[in-house]
Amino acid sequence: MLSALSHFQLQQYWWLIMSVVGSGLVFLLFVQGGQTLIDVLGKTKEEKNMVINSIGRKWEFTFTTLVVFAAGMFASFPLFYSTSFGGAYYAWKIFLVCFVLQSVSFEFRRKKGNLLGERTYEWFLYINGFLGAFLLGAAVATFFTGSDFIRNEYNLSTWQTELYGLEILFNFTNVALGLAVLFLARTLGAMYIINNVDYSPIRERGRKQVGINAAIFLVFFLYFLVRILSKDGFAYDPITKEVFMEPFKYLNNYLEMPVALILLLVGVILVLYGIGIAFLRKSTQGIWYSGPGTFFTVLSLFWVLGYNNTSFYPSFHLQSSLTIENASSSHYTLTAMTYISLLVPVVIGYIFYAWRSIDKKKINPDDVKDDSGHHVY
Amino acid sequence: MMDFIDMTLVNWSRLQFAMTAIIHWLFIPITIGTTYIIAIAQTIHVKTGDPHWEKVAKFWAKLFGINFAIGVGTGIILGLEFGTNWSNYSWISGDIFGAPLAAEGIMAFFLESTFIAVMFFGWGKVGKKFHLLSTYLVAFGASLSALWILVANAWMNLPLGMEFNPDTARHEMVDFWSVLLSPFAINKFLHTIGSCFIISAFFVIAVSGWYLLKKRNILLAKRSIVIASVFGLLSSLFVVLTGDGSAYNVAQHQPAKLAAMEGLYDGSEGAGLVAFGILNPGKKVGDDIDDFIIKIEIPKLLSLLGYRSLDAFVPGANDLVYGNDMHSIMSASEKMEKGKVALDALAAYKEAYAQGDATQMEESLAVFKENYYYMGYGHLHNPESILPNIPFIFYSFHIMVMLGFAFVAIAALFLYLAVKNRLEKQKWLLWVGIWSFPLAMIASMAGWIVAEVGRQPWTIQGLLPTMVSTSNINSSAVILTFWMFLILLLTLVAAEARIMYLAIRKGPDNKVDEKKEGGSHA
Numbered sequence A: 001m002l003s004a005l006s007h008f009q010l011q012q013y014w015w016l017i018m019s020v021v022g023s024g025l026v027f028l029l030f031v032q033g034g035q036t037l038i039d040v041l042g043k044t045k046e047e048k049n050m051v052i053n054s055i056g057r058k059w060e061f062t063f064t065t066l067v068v069f070a071a072g073m074f075a076s077f078p079l080f081y082s083t084s085f086g087g088a089y090y091a092w093k094i095f096l097v098c099f100v101l102q103s104v105s106f107e108f109r110r111k112k113g114n115l116l117g118e119r120t121y122e123w124f125l126y127i128n129g130f131l132g133a134f135l136l137g138a139a140v141a142t143f144f145t146g147s148d149f150i151r152n153e154y155n156l157s158t159w160q161t162e163l164y165g166l167e168i169l170f171n172f173t174n175v176a177l178g179l180a181v182l183f184l185a186r187t188l189g190a191m192y193i194i195n196n197v198d199y200s201p202i203r204e205r206g207r208k209q210v211g212i213n214a215a216i217f218l219v220f221f222l223y224f225l226v227r228i229l230s231k232d233g234f235a236y237d238p239i240t241k242e243v244f245m246e247p248f249k250y251l252n253n254y255l256e257m258p259v260a261l262i263l264l265l266v267g268v269i270l271v272l273y274g275i276g277i278a279f280l281r282k283s284t285q286g287i288w289y290s291g292p293g294t295f296f297t298v299l300s301l302f303w304v305l306g307y308n309n310t311s312f313y314p315s316f317h318l319q320s321s322l323t324i325e326n327a328s329s330s331h332y333t334l335t336a337m338t339y340i341s342l343l344v345p346v347v348i349g350y351i352f353y354a355w356r357s358i359d360k361k362k363i364n365p366d367d368v369k370d371d372s373g374h375h376v377y
Numbered sequence B: 001m002m003d004f005i006d007m008t009l010v011n012w013s014r015l016q017f018a019m020t021a022i023i024h025w026l027f028i029p030i031t032i033g034t035t036y037i038i039a040i041a042q043t044i045h046v047k048t049g050d051p052h053w054e055k056v057a058k059f060w061a062k063l064f065g066i067n068f069a070i071g072v073g074t075g076i077i078l079g080l081e082f083g084t085n086w087s088n089y090s091w092i093s094g095d096i097f098g099a100p101l102a103a104e105g106i107m108a109f110f111l112e113s114t115f116i117a118v119m120f121f122g123w124g125k126v127g128k129k130f131h132l133l134s135t136y137l138v139a140f141g142a143s144l145s146a147l148w149i150l151v152a153n154a155w156m157n158l159p160l161g162m163e164f165n166p167d168t169a170r171h172e173m174v175d176f177w178s179v180l181l182s183p184f185a186i187n188k189f190l191h192t193i194g195s196c197f198i199i200s201a202f203f204v205i206a207v208s209g210w211y212l213l214k215k216r217n218i219l220l221a222k223r224s225i226v227i228a229s230v231f232g233l234l235s236s237l238f239v240v241l242t243g244d245g246s247a248y249n250v251a252q253h254q255p256a257k258l259a260a261m262e263g264l265y266d267g268s269e270g271a272g273l274v275a276f277g278i279l280n281p282g283k284k285v286g287d288d289i290d291d292f293i294i295k296i297e298i299p300k301l302l303s304l305l306g307y308r309s310l311d312a313f314v315p316g317a318n319d320l321v322y323g324n325d326m327h328s329i330m331s332a333s334e335k336m337e338k339g340k341v342a343l344d345a346l347a348a349y350k351e352a353y354a355q356g357d358a359t360q361m362e363e364s365l366a367v368f369k370e371n372y373y374y375m376g377y378g379h380l381h382n383p384e385s386i387l388p389n390i391p392f393i394f395y396s397f398h399i400m401v402m403l404g405f406a407f408v409a410i411a412a413l414f415l416y417l418a419v420k421n422r423l424e425k426q427k428w429l430l431w432v433g434i435w436s437f438p439l440a441m442i443a444s445m446a447g448w449i450v451a452e453v454g455r456q457p458w459t460i461q462g463l464l465p466t467m468v469s470t471s472n473i474n475s476s477a478v479i480l481t482f483w484m485f486l487i488l489l490l491t492l493v494a495a496e497a498r499i500m501y502l503a504i505r506k507g508p509d510n511k512v513d514e515k516k517e518g519g520s521h522a
Helices: A007-028 A030-035 A045-056 A059-076 A078-087 A089-108 A118-145 A166-170 A172-196 A200-230 A249-256 A258-279 A287-306 A331-341 A344-359 B007-048 B051-085 B087-121 B128-157 B176-180 B183-213 B218-253 B255-262 B301-307 B317-322 B332-355 B358-379 B390-419 B427-455 B475-506 B511-517
Strands: A149-151 A157-159 A233-236 A243-246 B162-165 B170-173 B273-279 B292-298 B458-460
Touching (some): A030 A045, A030 A059, A059 A089, A078 A149, A078 B051, A078 B087, A089 A118, A118 A166, A118 A172, A172 A200, A233 A249, A243 A249, A249 A287, A331 B170, A344 B087, B007 B051, B007 B128, B007 B183, B007 B218, B051 B087, B051 B475, B087 B128, B128 B176, B128 B427, B183 B218, B183 B390, B183 B427, B218 B390, B255 B317, B255 B427, B273 B301, B273 B390, B317 B332, B332 B358, B390 B427
Antiparallel strands (some): A233 A243
């Protein structure tokens, strides 16, 4: 049945799936953002514990989504997996360290005998929050700005600088998206905690943080958006597959794909509305607007990256660039994977159900006591 | 395909993978098996309403939680390491290897991570039955995750369901079901998951046995031992059974690994199985020195286990390297020549493609296809390199097998004495139970050494050597990150071990109950 789809249709479908997972991941970075606000929102030990337990109950979603994004890229666009991970080596390894640190920190932080002390695990959460979110943003920015690798006729790639990915920090557009993602994560983190913790001093501080971080986020995000919309983009000829630089490529993509443009506009409006009600009207519901808004905005960015004859992982050596056509798995594998992807709605369904059943009751000071008899972070 | 091979890079890449895999495996078996033990205790609680069973479930869930976190953290390193350190492999095999990993993510990881939140935080917040279901879903998710990654690993040992596409220069999947249902995959899954259950059973037995020695948490310890010893006995019998299947598959598809497992240099008909032996350290392939200093052999058993026939010929290391005309075994050097022909034809095909020479493309492709099966051998430099390290594999295999049989007896003894309620008096057995946990860990690690080191020199058996599978990076980058991860992981392992020790020493939270229950029976 599904094998009737052409290879190109399947490549587009898989780019859609990966953009959905990737956009979900950026929304879920509220966990990382929340981690950077532990001391700002929690002044006493009890308050801090409430903040950590609130986001701590969600860290595995973000982590799993990240892993699934990586595994999904491996299965659907393996050339991206081999080229980027094997080339931007240091950037990804440092990114990995950030997430290894996170994986143990919630569980170990308050456990007796944890060797390093409570504060060190909080620092681990900070490192994961700040560096993890920033690096992810900066790495994704290279999808627009390009990287320095050469791919040979066997599709084996070699990075052309021994900085192996650290060079992405020398490009301000990359840094700008890194900072935008970081401050967006902090804004979302504050909004999530306002919603999830039933304790007014934390909510009050969270509201203030929404304002501050949203302002910084907007500066960097607008810079990034203007920059990519006004720059030349990596396009390819659909017939010859030759890659070339096209003026205003990403702007053209938005104009030529009105759905992406609408998603972008709706997304940005929702993000701003969520920020507005959380900051100005003391609403606890901001996350339910800014979260989906983030999702839609990032989704539109993924679309202008991968669709409309655009190279999604460009190289300065133009013909080495990766497109959804040359980087993908075979027709057979994408078909098999497409059957597996039919489970995605089921997954989203049970996540939604389980999330609701745990979050029905908001976090309060009693939830974080050591002797509560429950699992506590 | 690759003009220059940097062995420093290859060795450090292997070392980094081995290090992260070993540390990951310290935690994974307990995660996979203990959830079932927790689920069983929780089921009894839901059925009987006995609050003590809830306490049993909660206590093991607490230890499980400590263990789970670090298992997740070390797991992500391995997943991404395929890309960072083995990017050539990731491209050449990604069309097949990526799919099970993505299936693992979509089907298993979300199941685990979603319901683990309910399992941890759901006490009193969600209904008892939904909570119990969540525990089972976590257990099921962990096993499903193991299935997919082991399917991927099995494919490396027995590459099925694919063909090589010269245009993309990679292997491409043509039959998903033969990848998923390959006999190697099914056996590997059953054998490995069985070993995880044994380790978990002995983890529970070791902790409970320690409580009995200390004369505390008696009821919890006895009840836990009953569940764990049934679980351990069934799984250790199962592991013996699937071990036979694994060895059969190795004999059929990886003769060099089998020769190493048995220290078999000269093949023979009706080959015996070495039950115990000490290899001659000076022995090399191709020489006339005796292979063993001493050995106890069971006649004809290797032929029977490997080929299901008492008189079947089992090739030894010498036959595989130098060939054996009588049994139509091609020598390694002949395979290497054919492999070089295949690689040259592929290069000629690429060259012709670049110049738009259709005739030359067709000719080269025909030559390539004829020799494709030996393609991997074209990268090798000497015939002896088709063998893994024989003593290392031989001893690892024999340690695993001996311990495997011992576990059946130990689990049976625990079950018998637990049912008779005579465990507390058998101090020696409680100590054996405590030591069985690290021994089960060692047996399992030894099994992985046989599987992975035994597959060398290949990442994909016969088709892709390890030395051309790495990323194209400077070895210093791999060395630097090796130390970075080693220091990080050892620190976290030490923290984990200490937290675990103190949590066990503290025991289940509510000590008042324990005093009351101290004298009662399981």
